[in-house]
Amino acid sequence: MSDKIKTDKKSRRSFIKQSSGIATALAFPTIFTSGKALAAPTEINMLAWYGHGEADVVAEFEAMHNVKFKPKYYAGGDNMLALIAQSPPGTYDLILSDGEFVQQLDQAGHIQQLNPSDYPFDDFIHDDFKNFPGHWRDGNLYSAMIRFGFLGVSYNRNAVSEKEAMSYNCFWNKNLKGKVGHFDWHLPNLGTASLYNGNIPSPFNLDSTQWGKVQQTMMSLRSQSGGFFDYGGSFNSLKNGEMLAMCGIGDWITGALERDGAPVTSVVPEEGGLQWTESYCIGKGSKKAAIANEFIRYLLSPKGQVKSASMAAYPAFCVTNAGQAALRKENFFEAQRTGQIDGASNNPIKLINDGRIHYRDIPVQQSLEDWNDVWSEYKSS
Numbered sequence: 001m002s003d004k005i006k007t008d009k010k011s012r013r014s015f016i017k018q019s020s021g022i023a024t025a026l027a028f029p030t031i032f033t034s035g036k037a038l039a040a041p042t043e044i045n046m047l048a049w050y051g052h053g054e055a056d057v058v059a060e061f062e063a064m065h066n067v068k069f070k071p072k073y074y075a076g077g078d079n080m081l082a083l084i085a086q087s088p089p090g091t092y093d094l095i096l097s098d099g100e101f102v103q104q105l106d107q108a109g110h111i112q113q114l115n116p117s118d119y120p121f122d123d124f125i126h127d128d129f130k131n132f133p134g135h136w137r138d139g140n141l142y143s144a145m146i147r148f149g150f151l152g153v154s155y156n157r158n159a160v161s162e163k164e165a166m167s168y169n170c171f172w173n174k175n176l177k178g179k180v181g182h183f184d185w186h187l188p189n190l191g192t193a194s195l196y197n198g199n200i201p202s203p204f205n206l207d208s209t210q211w212g213k214v215q216q217t218m219m220s221l222r223s224q225s226g227g228f229f230d231y232g233g234s235f236n237s238l239k240n241g242e243m244l245a246m247c248g249i250g251d252w253i254t255g256a257l258e259r260d261g262a263p264v265t266s267v268v269p270e271e272g273g274l275q276w277t278e279s280y281c282i283g284k285g286s287k288k289a290a291i292a293n294e295f296i297r298y299l300l301s302p303k304g305q306v307k308s309a310s311m312a313a314y315p316a317f318c319v320t321n322a323g324q325a326a327l328r329k330e331n332f333f334e335a336q337r338t339g340q341i342d343g344a345s346n347n348p349i350k351l352i353n354d355g356r357i358h359y360r361d362i363p364v365q366q367s368l369e370d371w372n373d374v375w376s377e378y379k380s381s
Contacts, residue, residue, distance in 0.1 A: 048094070057311055065294065101362070106134075132279070133359065147305075151250040151276060152268040154238070188274060200358070202361075205361075208365075239257055275359050
């Protein structure tokens, strides 16, 4: 065989190999990193409060597992339920739910059963968290708690003293007229008004008389109100001094500002505060349940707990002892600021054990629509 024929055959074989490689690349997109080809990232659809799908929380997990989170953000459990009801089953792989709404998700068949052995419940910092209300049904688990925080009195330290802030009564201070803002959601606002009225231990379990008095209390505050705000509006109105006190929020808003040096903070007043609780569920019909579950496990690891507690969008408390220990080691300033150290007067578990904290709930004797109607009437009055 001549050298020319050999060369021609070799060239044809090379061309065929190259063409085959190009066809494969077009059919199966890849990402090339450091000379190695990786499959395109698996997309995980997340429904959550703002911040949970941002890089400071998810980037490390994305890199570890070659996934990409696609978050859809909401504000308020009512909005979350509406978004899920409007979407086909399997739309969301991960659903971050306020603790009080998990039971409704379960009853509506929107979430999958979880395996309790996947999570470090034995290391949870409070016994209540191991069997949190609504997260279990008939001994089966449907949601895993990952973080929590408190709602109380949020205020500008240049306008309100800590002593004044230790009672919800400060919202009626004549010096704050037109400077009291509201986070625009009925549950935290009406819930704290109920606490102010002394509805203990169940600020959301109100008979008709108690419910009527809560409405009267709210309406008496209307002349003090300077506006109703979403997450961004609450943040900015406190930052620029437009509002000097805020109802319905806590350190989850003021903490991010306080870390940046703003003269704002939050306290749990003597009448008590509400606990907000965030938990992850896996959406019914998800085809990515396994990797979604790995993310929940990651967030409950010490490293994940630190990322969650230190979230840039809004801070929270760790739910595990190992998480708190890791936070103290990696970010002692934040652990100290939020009371997640032994002996702190604002230690979250101490406040719970002292009876100062009440878990936020949905109305027991009224409907969510009843509370929303009253809130709408309040805003329009």
